[in-house]
Amino acid sequence: MIYITRRERFCAAHKLHREDWSEEKNEAVFGYCSNPNWHGHNYELYVTVKGTVNPETGFLIDLKLMKSIINTEVIDKMDHKNINLDVDFMQGKMASTEIIAMEIFHVLKPHFEQENVQLHSVKLYETENNSVEYFGD
Numbered sequence: 001m002i003y004i005t006r007r008e009r010f011c012a013a014h015k016l017h018r019e020d021w022s023e024e025k026n027e028a029v030f031g032y033c034s035n036p037n038w039h040g041h042n043y044e045l046y047v048t049v050k051g052t053v054n055p056e057t058g059f060l061i062d063l064k065l066m067k068s069i070i071n072t073e074v075i076d077k078m079d080h081k082n083i084n085l086d087v088d089f090m091q092g093k094m095a096s097t098e099i100i101a102m103e104i105f106h107v108l109k110p111h112f113e114q115e116n117v118q119l120h121s122v123k124l125y126e127t128e129n130n131s132v133e134y135f136g137d
């Protein structure tokens with residue numbers, strides 16, 4: 001088993017906010033991350049797949065194909081977008097780093113399975129100090 005990782009980046013706006021809570025409660029729980037007029041991050045996404053190396057190509061998967069899958073399914077939908085409002089797979093979900101990483105994993109998983117590799121993990125940096133990693137379980 002070998003693992004290969006592709007990094008992509010996207011810039012997006014969001015807020016941490018529950019409609020069913022008062023502004024006061026949102027502010028108390030989420031602080032400035034609940035700013036009603038949104039705020040943005042430069043996200044960094046690390047996608048890792050695993051499998052065995054094709055002896056003819058020496059590839060686990062062509063990194064150009066990895067790039068294309070991640071860009072089509074995730075980056076094109078998120079870059080310079082509002083995560084709460086614009087991103088189809090985030091509709092009705094909290095735009096926390098945890099939930100975003102989990103949803104990205106679920107979006108990407110079948111596309112890599114189609115290429116006969118297994119999605120191992122999605123690691124998402126929201127800031128240079130804060131990141132989450134999801135392994136699908």
Ligand SMILES: Nc1nc2c(c(=O)[nH]1)N=C([C@H](O)[C@H](O)COP(=O)(O)OP(=O)(O)OP(=O)(O)O)CN2
Binds near residue numbers: 129
């Ligand atoms: N469990 C989570 N907690 C928080 C999340 C999250 O997604 N999951 N998100 C936020 C904010 O959106 C944001 O990430 C916090 O930014 P900030 O604290 O300013 O992060 P920095 O790394 O820029 O700040 P430093 O203080 O310099 O470390 C809050 N909580």
